[in-house]
Amino acid sequence: MRTERYLPYALIAPSVLFLLFFFAWPLLEALLLSVRGGGGGWTLENFQRMAADLYFKDALKYTLLLALVVVPLQVVLALGMAMLLGGLSRGRDLFLYVWTIPLGISDLAAGIVWLAIFTERGYLNSLLQALGLIEQPQLWLSYETPWMIFLAVVAAEVWRATAIVFVILVAGLQLIPKEYSEAAEVFGATPWQRFWRVTLPLLKPSLQVALILRTILALEVFAVVVALGGRNLPVLAGEAYYWYNAYQNPGVAAAYAVVVLGISVLATLVYLRLMRPRQEEAA
């Protein structure tokens, strides 16, 4: 009786300790770092320096814009792919594997793949030249055209990380018994109505997970941006890196990290609230 009561706690204790040690503690350290001055007292100096920095506004803008463009695009694409996959009776696994290949590629490698396409002597210019559309190789990814870099990053991110959303949604779709869709069909729902009125509402838990996960990861975007644009397209995670490494100022770097954290928490809360499953629905 006694051991049974304490056993669950004993079993989860190692993982809790692990998380506390490797996540909670560094998190706390970073928070403290961001609000501690050189003398050791409490200060908002780091945040003020961050906000006054030339790059801060752009970094914030581009980070939010990227998340705003990339995440919905990925969810819509992944949803479409998952629905298409559900319509297959044969070769389902083959498509699933092919579509999830990008999951195996690191984000830096993905950035470099797309750099090879967009760089001055890259595949895109070679192709356009071969087609006779341009005379000279174009400079696509320069500081003068941040929007080009932005689009290249969007393309790379969509290509690289849609698969994770896709996998979550495929798993979610498989959990929905097909009888609901069948019942809807018998009662006269068109495929479109079945999707909107039955499949999508029942997929809400998986959508929520995918959205939270992807939004948090999108707010941390770094390697792809560095590979494609360097600091020509500043983002928050990148700035934290530069302040820590190049400027040797962990305090401001920590302030950036805290901003990313704050936005992530806010976004998660918004998702949880907007897509809250009504208590009564829980089966």
Added chain:
Amino acid sequence: MASIRVENVEKTFGRFKALNGVSLEVRDQEFVVLLGPSGCGKTTLLRIIAGLEQADKGRVWIGDRDVTLLPPRARRIAMVFQNYAVFPHLTVYENIAFGLRMQKVSPEKLKANVERAAALMHIENLLGRYPAQLSGGQRQRVAVARALAVEPEVLLMDEPLSNLDALLRLEMRAELKRLLAESRTTTLYVTHDQVEAMSLADRIAVMNAGAIVQYDTPMRVYQEPASVFVGGFIGSPPMNFLRLRVEGQRVRLGSLDLEPPAEVGAEVLLGVRPEDLEVYPAEQPQSFAAQVLVVEPLGPHLLLTLNFAGQAFKATVPPDFPAAAGQTLWLRPQPSRLRWLEPGSGRAFATG
């Protein structure tokens, strides 16, 4: 005009033949019950009629339309699913309203139909709840109400009352029968419950192993089973079958001298229902003797298990009948209720 006609439908799942050339016609406004043991293909047949499953062979007609290739929503039917399939993300009200919303009926009609269907199934106090907050039987009634609300011409029901308590089932059964007769709905109704089948059906289609073995009015299915299977499946206790020798075109059973159909072989099965045996404590003319093996008091009557020449069979007697194990009794079957069957195939001989 909304009859259902199924012609020679075959369906194979992998290597397993679930339907083996099924033909069935349900007339306009008729109430037909599909009755058969678990796994005989009832749900499969219903799903093929609904269009949720494609037959390998054969055609399906609803009214004068060949719907074999039409999708479910074009078939204009309603269905109660065996596993309910009540939408978990919609309230009871919205579940019942689902079909009406798809048909884009006016808000007044929608409200009226939903409320009427809910009242009929006694779930009007549950309209605001979600399915997760309902019991199995309540969910099942939502599924029935959802089908009734659309006022279909053709209604397919797959064991719609299976999860209700005996009293409620009795009541719902009567109400369904009244409602569907009033609305002149053509109904195909699946059940395991033979009492339900007998009470509801204009005609019963008895299925076994992917085929329809008898399709007739309840009384005829009961009294004149087409085979040993039907006689044994319908009736509780089931029909008795005594294996008897044929000698010179006569069959002797105690002091009974019976004339089997002309085409019998050396042996024949005599089918007789337990309640069609008159039981006497003393010897009678035109009767046969048997030993009592077991006496089971069932309330309205006693169920006797008896032994005749090494074959066990059952008979029912009034509750005050003096019977005890080991006793010898004399039985006289009602001559008009005898059924002759072929021992090899189990099929009944045509009655002359």
